[in-house]
Amino acid sequence: MAKYTMILAAGILAASAIAAGAQTTGDWVLGNYKGAGYWFPGVIDRVQGNQVTIRYDDGDKETVALRDVRPYNWSIGMKVECNFKGQGEWYRGTISSLAGERIGIAYDDGDKETTKTGRCRSR
Incomplete structure (x- = not known):
């Protein structure tokens, strides 16, 4: 059972790394709010399977697919x-x-x- 859990956890981590740059709960990210093509900053509240719940900086909250999450990359000059x-x-x-x-x-x-x-x- 422990070996299966480790393999499953490794698979989830690999999928997360591909889709969201290995983001985890508490990380600041950019989310594609309501799939509209705009990326808004927020913090990951929860990761479950291929879904991520984001608490956006403006107070909104949304659960999205991993593909709709990017690492926070805003910088001066952007x-x-x-x-x-x-x-x-x-x-x-x-x-x-x-x-x-x-x-x-x-x-x-x-x-x-x-x-x-x-x-x-x-x-």
């Missing part, structure tokens, strides 16, 4: 879209600073803001 001042509209910009869930954005139209990662997404 292009993202953010909800400027929480007004509901998405605007393109470049990450100018990162400190945990605080993110500085230099918008393409010249505006700048420091906001939360939960108000941003990437493609």
